[in-house]
Amino acid sequence: MELVKLKINGKDIEAPAGSTILQAAENSGISVPRLCYYPDLSPMGQCRLCVVEVEGNALLPASCVTPISAGMVVHTESPAVIEARRIILELLLADHPQDCMTCDKMGDCRLAEYAYQYGVRDSRFVGERHNYAVDESNPFIIRDLNKCIQCGACVRACEEITGRDNLSYMYRGYNRKVTTADDVSFVNSDCVFCGQCVAVCPTGALTEKQIHGKARTWELKKVRTTCPFCGTGCNFDLCVYEGQVVGVKSSSDSVVNGRALCVKGRFGWDFINNDQRLTTPLIKRDGNFVPASWDEAINLIAERLSEIKNKYGSDSFAALSSARCTNEENYLMQKFTRGVMGTNNVDHCART
Amino acid sequence: MAGLATSFGSGAMTNSISEIGQAELLLLVGTNTTEAHPVIGYKMRQAARRGAKLIVVDPRRIELAEEADYWLRIQPGTDIPFLNGLMHIIISEGLYNKTFVEERTENFEALKETVEKYTPGYVSELTGISTPELYAVAHLYASTDKAMTFYTLGITEHVCGTNNVMSIANLAMLTGHLGRPGTGVNPIRGQNNVQGACDMGALPNVFTGYQKVIEPAAREKFEQAWGVSLSGDVGLMIPDMFERANSGEVKAMYILGENPVLTDPNSNHIRSGLDRLEFLVVQELFLTETAAYADVILPAASFAETNGTFTSTERRVQRVRKAIEPLAGKSNWQVIAELCTKMGLVVNYGSAEEIFTEMSALTPSYGGISYARINKQGIQWPCPTAEHPGTPYLHASSFTRGKGLFQAVEHIPPAELPDQEYPFLLSTGRILYHYNVTTPYSTAINSMWSEENAEISPEDATRLGLYNGETVKVTSRRGEVTTKVKVTDRVFPGMIWMSFHYEDTPTNALTSAALDPVTKTGEYKVCAVKIEKIQ
Numbered sequence: 001m002e003l004v005k006l007k008i009n010g011k012d013i014e015a016p017a018g019s020t021i022l023q024a025a026e027n028s029g030i031s032v033p034r035l036c037y038y039p040d041l042s043p044m045g046q047c048r049l050c051v052v053e054v055e056g057n058a059l060l061p062a063s064c065v066t067p068i069s070a071g072m073v074v075h076t077e078s079p080a081v082i083e084a085r086r087i088i089l090e091l092l093l094a095d096h097p098q099d100c101m102t103c104d105k106m107g108d109c110r111l112a113e114y115a116y117q118y119g120v121r122d123s124r125f126v127g128e129r130h131n132y133a134v135d136e137s138n139p140f141i142i143r144d145l146n147k148c149i150q151c152g153a154c155v156r157a158c159e160e161i162t163g164r165d166n167l168s169y170m171y172r173g174y175n176r177k178v179t180t181a182d183d184v185s186f187v188n189s190d191c192v193f194c195g196q197c198v199a200v201c202p203t204g205a206l207t208e209k210q211i212h213g214k215a216r217t218w219e220l221k222k223v224r225t226t227c228p229f230c231g232t233g234c235n236f237d238l239c240v241y242e243g244q245v246v247g248v249k250s251s252s253d254s255v256v257n258g259r260a261l262c263v264k265g266r267f268g269w270d271f272i273n274n275d276q277r278l279t280t281p282l283i284k285r286d287g288n289f290v291p292a293s294w295d296e297a298i299n300l301i302a303e304r305l306s307e308i309k310n311k312y313g314s315d316s317f318a319a320l321s322s323a324r325c326t327n328e329e330n331y332l333m334q335k336f337t338r339g340v341m342g343t344n345n346v347d348h349c350a351r352t
Numbered sequence: 353m354a355g356l357a358t359s360f361g362s363g364a365m366t367n368s369i370s371e372i373g374q375a376e377l378l379l380l381v382g383t384n385t386t387e388a389h390p391v392i393g394y395k396m397r398q399a400a401r402r403g404a405k406l407i408v409v410d411p412r413r414i415e416l417a418e419e420a421d422y423w424l425r426i427q428p429g430t431d432i433p434f435l436n437g438l439m440h441i442i443i444s445e446g447l448y449n450k451t452f453v454e455e456r457t458e459n460f461e462a463l464k465e466t467v468e469k470y471t472p473g474y475v476s477e478l479t480g481i482s483t484p485e486l487y488a489v490a491h492l493y494a495s496t497d498k499a500m501t502f503y504t505l506g507i508t509e510h511v512c513g514t515n516n517v518m519s520i521a522n523l524a525m526l527t528g529h530l531g532r533p534g535t536g537v538n539p540i541r542g543q544n545n546v547q548g549a550c551d552m553g554a555l556p557n558v559f560t561g562y563q564k565v566i567e568p569a570a571r572e573k574f575e576q577a578w579g580v581s582l583s584g585d586v587g588l589m590i591p592d593m594f595e596r597a598n599s600g601e602v603k604a605m606y607i608l609g610e611n612p613v614l615t616d617p618n619s620n621h622i623r624s625g626l627d628r629l630e631f632l633v634v635q636e637l638f639l640t641e642t643a644a645y646a647d648v649i650l651p652a653a654s655f656a657e658t659n660g661t662f663t664s665t666e667r668r669v670q671r672v673r674k675a676i677e678p679l680a681g682k683s684n685w686q687v688i689a690e691l692c693t694k695m696g697l698v699v700n701y702g703s704a705e706e707i708f709t710e711m712s713a714l715t716p717s718y719g720g721i722s723y724a725r726i727n728k729q730g731i732q733w734p735c736p737t738a739e740h741p742g743t744p745y746l747h748a749s750s751f752t753r754g755k756g757l758f759q760a761v762e763h764i765p766p767a768e769l770p771d772q773e774y775p776f777l778l779s780t781g782r783i784l785y786h787y788n789v790t791t792p793y794s795t796a797i798n799s800m801w802s803e804e805n806a807e808i809s810p811e812d813a814t815r816l817g818l819y820n821g822e823t824v825k826v827t828s829r830r831g832e833v834t835t836k837v838k839v840t841d842r843v844f845p846g847m848i849w850m851s852f853h854y855e856d857t858p859t860n861a862l863t864s865a866a867l868d869p870v871t872k873t874g875e876y877k878v879c880a881v882k883i884e885k886i887q
Contacts, residue, residue: 233664
């Protein structure tokens with residue numbers, strides 16, 4: 001691989017030819033602020049927050065779409081760059097609701113993070129503000145276009161990850177918005193509710209409905225696990241608050257799926273909180289299920305299975321294990337069937 | 353699994369999901385990937401849009417058919433003629449990989465002889481695929497260097513499921529599309545831990561890692577490890593269990609996390625079997641249709657309440673971590689362990705990890721895997737030692753069984769095809785929004801998708817006077833259900849397609865009792881029904 005030498009913030013670095021300035025900077029440990037750039041999506045140069053100063057270039061190019069060249073001298077935090085970023089943030093905030101204290105994105109909002117980092121308290125630009133109706137047409141995603149900064153990450157995620165092509169830009173100028181074909185609600189669109197758009201949205205424009213109002217993002221305990229809904233083996237984080245699972249977040253460092261999930265993995269987990277869950281052993285007495293203690297239930301099973309084994313022989317017993325349970329549970333189930341009941345009558349429904 | 357085990361010696365996906373990115377051609381036979389395995393489906397669509405050739409073989413106009421270079425609308429149950437037809441063309445035109453066939457396989461002559469009569473004309477008649485398309489696809493598949501084949505239950509849920517699988521294996525061996533990245537024969541597992549449940553020996557003929565119960569050495573190993581004596585008689589597969597429950601030979605069952613009343617074919621037979629049992633234990637999250645028959649129900653812990661591992665379709669062993677305490681106070685493994693101890697096999701596991709450690713010591717393909725090693729990222733088996741990095745693709749320099757075995761397989765038509773009385777062909781499967789059992793209990797999902805919408809063609813709908821959302825009664829020789837209909841050209845005239853997710857439309861009351869003779873898998877994909885509009 002051909003390496004190109006350049007200087008960023010006074011530091012001599014080498015990076016593969018064809019890299020962008022942003023990639024070269026990040027590879028050498030220099031972080032560059034950005035709202036629209038994601039390594040797993042095509043670069044767009046939309047938000048302009050990643051602008052840098054390149055000596056000899058009168059403009060401030062967006063580092064996410066500007067390739068490096070030999071001998072380039074780059075400054076990522078020069079006064080001109082900082083001033084430009086402040087103006088960009090002010091322009092974004094000029095038409096952004098200031099309801100951060102009740103916004104579910106609070107704590108995870110990159111717009112807020114950069115406003116804080118660059119000390120942008122309010123905007124000098126005063127003008128008309130959008131007042132879009134919030135799309136709550138479905139149980140999964142809340143779409144509040146008033147908080148959209150038009151970075152296009154959702155458009156690219158929908159097209160480049162899921163391939164659903166459900167989101168695009170509509171209208172021009174001040175009226176430009178990211179929306180579905182014909183500007184209909186999600187539920188009336190081709191949306192398959194994979195939630196990739198939510199996973200990449202840097203602001204509160206797209207958020208998970210299930211988690212709304214339940215907990216602040218910094219209060220969530222995240223537990224990395226494996227999805228239980230098909231054989232792909234996607235990983236995600238279960239978000240736990242006060243002993244309850246309140247949501248799922250995907251993460252680009254998952255080896256199989258990266259940020260991608262489907263509707264079941266991202267939004268179907270709430271079966272675990274269903275109030276029809278069984279919470280106590282039940283024993284059938286006179287045709288009705290009666291609650292019992294674990295000891296009662298296990299003793300009864302041990303007693304009845306021993307009787308049946310003694311009376312009819314080992315092969316009068318059969319066990320169905322489960323392709324939905326863990327390896328450890330399946331291992332124990334066959335150990336119990338073989339080692340305790342003395343038969344090889346153990347199977348599960350997905351033998352093919 | 354049995355099919356690939358016969359052909360290659362190992363019944364698992366040969367290659368890895370990430371290799372879709374390297375493949376130049378994807379051949380999808382009987383897999384509606386974007387709905388049943390969405391994240392793999394995304395990668396296939398990305399590959400097609402990047403320029404990889406995509407061939408979709410499916411009776412339904414599934415989403416990926418829209419992205420495909422070739423969508424072959426095959427008549428259900430004619431996969432073997434189709435595959436034999438491709439091989440006929442490839443062999444007769446000398447396009448097969450002679451070096452691979454010579455060095456890596458055996459029994460080629462038998463295959464050659466069998467496929468000889470599957471001429472393009474004959475095959476086209478049986479499958480409904482035109483001869484120019486057969487030639488084009490045969491040429492494309494044979495001449496592409498990196499071609500991956502994927503299949504799921506559209507291949508296996510037939511009376512000839514095992515033969516279908518072996519036929520796919522034949523095609524891949526014939527063209528040398530094995531043992532390298534971006535190639536292979538890749539069954540995508542439907543459920544999260546199908547691979548693991550098989551690997552763990554939740555099967556009537558093998559212990560963990562496919563060590564056979566009939567082999568004395570394997571038995572002895574487990575007898576020593578567990579301190580018990582073990583039976584060398586192969587046990588019963590599920591359909592036989594219910595057969596013997598009906599006949600009174602099986603008296604007691606323990607069902608962990610399965611709902612055969614809803615998910616197994618010919619559900620009335622399952623119900624009567626459960627009814628006859630003297631004692632039934634069901635360990636479940638919910639009071640399912642099956643649990644209603646139980647004498648004792650044990651409340652199960654969900655995946656979020658469980659420490660353990662799942663093994664994904666690409667043989668990747670990954671951690672499942674407990675995020676919250678079990679609602680009913682006990683992990684599933686704790687309950688089974690307590691029962692073992694209570695009945696005389698004393699086990700003292702302090703954690704799921706200790707069970708895994710015991711298992712991996714007894715299972716060569718898992719021997720090098722430990723919780724510590726898979727803390728951040730799963731490992732793909734075989735992984736025999738603690739230093740082994742795992743195996744992204746199988747059969748690199750030789751097959752698990754040594755040489756790949758060509759199996760000459762003939763066309764076996766579905767057990768039940770439409771006739772005058774039952775003129776429609778019913779095929780079944782999964783939809784994007786639901787999984788086999790748990791999703792109906794997701795408040796969010798159920799609020800959007802709570803009832804069956806059987807797919808029926810515009811032609812048939814017109815003939816029967818049916819509009820979207822109207823209700824029909826669907827009847828087979830085994831049962832009847834009512835369902836709403838969705839009029840769509842995803843299905844061809846004469847075909848109706850239904851999912852099996854809804855309690856109110858238990859589709860498996862209709863499905864055929866016919867089984868693949870080897871795996872005893874039901875023929876969910878084809879049966880005959882009639883349809884009547886309900887006013």
